[in-house]
Amino acid sequence: MPMPIQRPSPARAAIPLAPTVSLTDAELVRRARGGDGWSEEAVYRRYAAPVLALSKRLLADTAEAEDVTQETFVLAFGAWNKLRSPEHLKQWLLQIAVSRVHRRFRRRKLLRVFGFQDPGGDAALETLARPDCPQEVRLELARLGRALDRLPAAERIAWVLRHVEGMTIEETAEGSGCSLATAKRRLARASARIERILQRGTK
Amino acid sequence: MSQERRPLGSFLEEGVSEDALQRVWRSVQRRRARKSVGWAPVLVALVALSGLVLTSVLVFSNTRDATGALLDDTGRVPSLMQSGSARTTTLSDGSRVEIGADSALEVLENDGDAFVCALRQGNATFDVVPGGPRRWRIEAGIVTIEVVGTRFFVDRKAGAVTVEVERGAVLVRGQSVRDGVQKLSAGARLEVLPPPAASSAAPAPPPAAVVPKSAASASAVPGVESRGASSAQGATTDYLAIADRQRRDGDLKGAIQTLRLAMERDSDGTRGAIAAFTLGKLLLDGVGQPVEAQAAFRACLRRSPPSAVAEDALARLVEAQSRSGARDAALASAREYERRYPNGPRLSDVRRWAGID
Numbered sequence: 001m002p003m004p005i006q007r008p009s010p011a012r013a014a015i016p017l018a019p020t021v022s023l024t025d026a027e028l029v030r031r032a033r034g035g036d037g038w039s040e041e042a043v044y045r046r047y048a049a050p051v052l053a054l055s056k057r058l059l060a061d062t063a064e065a066e067d068v069t070q071e072t073f074v075l076a077f078g079a080w081n082k083l084r085s086p087e088h089l090k091q092w093l094l095q096i097a098v099s100r101v102h103r104r105f106r107r108r109k110l111l112r113v114f115g116f117q118d119p120g121g122d123a124a125l126e127t128l129a130r131p132d133c134p135q136e137v138r139l140e141l142a143r144l145g146r147a148l149d150r151l152p153a154a155e156r157i158a159w160v161l162r163h164v165e166g167m168t169i170e171e172t173a174e175g176s177g178c179s180l181a182t183a184k185r186r187l188a189r190a191s192a193r194i195e196r197i198l199q200r201g202t203k
Numbered sequence: 204m205s206q207e208r209r210p211l212g213s214f215l216e217e218g219v220s221e222d223a224l225q226r227v228w229r230s231v232q233r234r235r236a237r238k239s240v241g242w243a244p245v246l247v248a249l250v251a252l253s254g255l256v257l258t259s260v261l262v263f264s265n266t267r268d269a270t271g272a273l274l275d276d277t278g279r280v281p282s283l284m285q286s287g288s289a290r291t292t293t294l295s296d297g298s299r300v301e302i303g304a305d306s307a308l309e310v311l312e313n314d315g316d317a318f319v320c321a322l323r324q325g326n327a328t329f330d331v332v333p334g335g336p337r338r339w340r341i342e343a344g345i346v347t348i349e350v351v352g353t354r355f356f357v358d359r360k361a362g363a364v365t366v367e368v369e370r371g372a373v374l375v376r377g378q379s380v381r382d383g384v385q386k387l388s389a390g391a392r393l394e395v396l397p398p399p400a401a402s403s404a405a406p407a408p409p410p411a412a413v414v415p416k417s418a419a420s421a422s423a424v425p426g427v428e429s430r431g432a433s434s435a436q437g438a439t440t441d442y443l444a445i446a447d448r449q450r451r452d453g454d455l456k457g458a459i460q461t462l463r464l465a466m467e468r469d470s471d472g473t474r475g476a477i478a479a480f481t482l483g484k485l486l487l488d489g490v491g492q493p494v495e496a497q498a499a500f501r502a503c504l505r506r507s508p509p510s511a512v513a514e515d516a517l518a519r520l521v522e523a524q525s526r527s528g529a530r531d532a533a534l535a536s537a538r539e540y541e542r543r544y545p546n547g548p549r550l551s552d553v554r555r556w557a558g559i560d
Binding site (some may be wrong): 036038041042044045048050051052053056057061066069070073074077078123124125128129130131133135136137139140141142143144146163166167188195198199200201 | 228425
């Protein structure tokens, strides 16, 4: 007859987790570079949500956004030596994610060239609206999402980073992997295109 | 000059679930595991193991399920372990699970790669044989515990979860866990409380940053200057399309709201008139509200609609007035229809609704 498992005795001094201050990004990166698997997972836990959320808003498709997120962290975990400033970990991860999103857009374009219809994603902007969003705002988000669908990938990405994510122009340039001048040009073109599309109607 | 506006992201949810995060994390782990295995070690391992395959089959065939699932001490694949009193189950790899009194543990996944169970209520103690081929994972509501070769206790009570580790280490994951994941070593104890209930939703920020109240106001989207009337027409065109899709999807309430907004956006144009007419039909035919439908048809007629729409709108106004019991009004509208459209296509319907012989 097996001995019953002894539950850790309450009389024994269990060591509670110290109310640790969260490790900084730089410290997590340092530990991850040393091969600490827990630190890599902590990095994932800290930044997977914003990476996934950004990918969803750019691609308007949940499955593709999850693939991009997976690719982002697989690449990041294999390239710690390329991260020059560990304190800019989040920006680095978002940059990797944006470059993967670019590839997805190129793939979509290629498929369209070969006659494959884009089935359309399940994460259009208006579906991501907060539950308390007025109907009028949802409708505008729906129109905006359709207008964004018609932009070239680089302009779409720049516009979303700037006006949806609220990044500064400098952060937009860094996230897009381009110069400040190029980012400004893309933003201006994107805004002009969106304006024209909205005036005509997005049908 | 465009004003600084709040980002559109403030109107959006993050839209990321714990399930999605865990799913992606598992796929990251799988991809990295595949990457780390080169070809040479695989070949060597295959050669070395080939001589042991037959022996393994003979030794393990009567203690393991063909799928590699762990069996309980009755020789069966465990599914739901529920107990009134405390009970210990020894699994076929030597691991033991003690389920506490009035507790329930459901096995979700059980094969050669993983043993996953959910603690639905109560408590359980797990004594997992280290070095086995399987990943052990225990889902306990707001946390997930992943085993790294250990003996540990999990208690789930009123939404809160307590994890105590006797030997080895576990990883505890969950949205309420600091940094999303914590590693507990021997002697450590972690209590995770459910996240506080969301306070009554803060009212959405005023939509002025995104949606103008009139076509002549500031731009509809940040960074984009409005061109006034043409912008409103573009919006109304889109709203009509969206309302049509909502109607086809069965969301009549949403379609009605959208059409009302379309009328507001184009208060005196053709598209606004069409929106009003469509709204009237939806209110009359779709949801049976003839009084509200009358107001919509009148709004359409005030906006100088295209002639075909005007004729139909006047006819349907008679119908709406008749159905709402406003017989005098219906008669007056019918006479108006006869005067304007003496050979109109709906003349006989109009007379019937108004009770004219």
